[in-house]
Amino acid sequence: MKTLLIIFFFFANTTCTESTTVYICNSNGAKKYHLKENCKGLSTCQHKILKMTLEKAKADGKTLCGWED
Numbered sequence: 761m762k763t764l765l766i767i768f769f770f771f772a773n774t775t776c777t778e779s780t781t782v783y784i785c786n787s788n789g790a791k792k793y794h795l796k797e798n799c800k801g802l803s804t805c806q807h808k809i810l811k812m813t814l815e816k817a818k819a820d821g822k823t824l825c826g827w828e829d
């Protein structure tokens with residue numbers, strides 16, 4: 761039982777600390793984040809492309825780009 765608890769906490773902790781890098785276009789109207797730096801949606805970006813964690817992108821109110829599969 762104790763072992764099961766340790767395994768549970770290990771996985772819960774892994775999920776919480778997992779950080780995915782995403783890309784956003786640094787323009788005022790940008791509301792999307794991208795999983796790939798060479799995404800179609802980013803190719804039209806006229807501004808700087810910023811790298812950040814998925815958590816931060818979501819905290820900023822960004823949603824996944826429609827081009828991602």
Ligand SMILES: [Zn+2]
Nearest residue numbers: 794799801825
């Ligand atoms: Zn995209």
